[in-house]
Amino acid sequence: MEAPIAAAASGLHELHGGGIIAAIKASGIEYVLAVPDIVTSKGLLSPIARDNDFKLIRVCKEDECIGIASGLSYSDKRALVLIQYTGFLDSLNAIRGIAVEYKQPICMMVGLLGHDPDVAPRVSPRYGVRIIEPICDDMGIAHHLINDDADVSKIRPAIDKAYRESAPVALLIGRRPSAS
């Protein structure tokens, strides 16, 4: 049985990219390390690419982001890894070694391609989406679902906590953010 999530039940169905970007800036993120993801491409990556407040590093493969973010952390430079859940899965060994075993502050914003925002990810009919939160739980990675504008307030505290405690965090983007 599919479980309706709270925001859907309350009728809040919008997610504005501008709000997410404002929260990322408020978190002190200087570098965005990205592989294009169709969920976040227009609403986040395109405006971030035009925004001079960010230094955007486009990489070829997602696990590069984990190494780059680690290197930056030694200079106390905050970075956000912006990828799709497929890239998250592809990068699990890097995340295991660097983020979890070395306890590095790796902040990931992960687009849940194919996720139905009205259904909790854990019960998604799409296998790849369904396994993301359990994998995070098993690896001890904090995670937060960003499904609606009401969820955007989770972003800054999550990133601040990741850097304060030197620990990874995954911010799961559950619907395509609008470009506004």
Next chain:
Amino acid sequence: MMKRDECFRILARHIKGEAVVATYSSAVDWVDISPGPLNYLSIGAMGLDSSHGLGLALGRPDKRVIVLQGDGSLLMNLGSLVTIAAAAPKNLVHFVAQNDTYEANGSQPIPNPKLNFADMARASGYAAAYDFSDLKVFEQQVAHVLEQEGPVFATLHIAPSKPLKYDYPSLYDPEKRKAFKAEWQS
């Protein structure tokens, strides 16, 4: 054919406060020749040495970063050549010790031993790329390689080394990461 430890002894004479990202066989040789807190040894996953090096270089453009990578490692992260070239850190020097084997994993051969990594780096957009197979030539040119504006790439064509002892608990000691951070931020 050069030996990796011979190359590194020459390189070590030119080190002046740079971060040195070294892994696997390169790390074993390097820490023996040039121990110190600015050796960055914990990369967490094979192949990511070059990516860690990019992050370090971007974070401290006022300091230089040297990556000592093996050919097997670079093959696991070839795209990093393109990423590094695009990011264009002027303070990054990227060495690859090429002995055509995954030395730390039983000295099995890489899939194709005829690769020209310097050509790949050049085509990816590195500011300069070199091939060294003669120790005297390397000794003559290494200062220039290290001083010029990056990103700079250099292949060191080396013979397989004597069997090495891989003391991973020591290489990946969390205290070494703390010491690196303290020194890197000083």
